[in-house]
């Protein structure tokens with residue numbers, strides 16, 4: 001589907017909102033990604049189009065979030081405090097209350113839901129919402145800069161329509177909100193690659209968290225050591241994700257592309273270049289299934305927008321050109337510490353999960 005129809009989700013309406021200036025999460029990344037792509041002529045022609053998000057409807061939000069939580073979020077954004085708001089993570093350092101918070105969260109989520117609609121209707125084979133990817137939010141919890149879990153909602157809606165969903169999360173942080181949303185279900189397989197939870201928020205996502213009940217074996221966690229570099233990452237991706245996605249045979253792939261695994265990200269400790277994301281997308285395209293991609297983390301802004309522009313280019317069947325990072329040198333010491341840890345992780349995940357899928 002590499003050369004299929006592709007929808008880039010964006011509108012200037014999103015530019016009206018921003019997190020507080022001292023907060024690491026910036027909403028400007030989507031606009032800057034769009035600017036790069038527009039200047040390269042990659043937003044039109046060959047079946048590509050821009051699609052504006054519309055705010056997600058409350059009835060849809062309630063498929064994942066509680067009414068109590070949505071009420072607290074909405075009223076906090078208007079400067080009033082509902083009972084228990086802080087206990088639900090609203091108004092913390094990570095998830096501050098700011099002007100337009102609710103409108104932004106609902107509009108960004110609406111973008112991911114439009115992407116799901118484009119895929120369900122067959123109007124697009126790939127869709128990318130760089131303003132999405134809020135994978136930490138829980139049913140009744142704001143967490144890790146996330147208020148409304150657009151990716152969990154998209155998976156719910158796709159599953160409701162009878163689709164088997166493979167959710168692939170390469171954000172450097174564990175995709176906990178989505179993993180736990182489907183922990184006991186087999187109609188959405190979640191696969192999260194992330195930095196070792198002993199080193200990084202949210203502190204979950206170990207190899208032995210594999211789902212429960214009917215969902216046992218359908219929650220996959222691949223924790224990666226500090227200093228993980230491109231070749232080591234791809235070794236894990238190819239050894240774990242590819243056989244599992246093949247065995248699962250999804251109807252659609254939801255791909256959370258947080259770019260905070262890139263070398264130099266101020267919040268994390270992996271040493272990736274954006275070539276990893278390009279290689280992963282090529283692998284995902286090879287399954288010949290629709291792909292709903294979102295943004296996510298990514299706190300080195302220049303590197304993040306370049307990675308997302310590259311991702312769109314590859315999703316559209318282009319080669320990325322100048323958007324690719326130069327290969328990073330790997331020191332002998334990095335090699336000697338990272339590789340054995342990755343190999344041990346691969347073996348642990350295989351032992352825990354593969355037999356369930358007859359692999």
Ligand SMILES: [Zn+2]
Pocket residue numbers: 171172173258260296297298
């Ligand atoms: Zn992240």
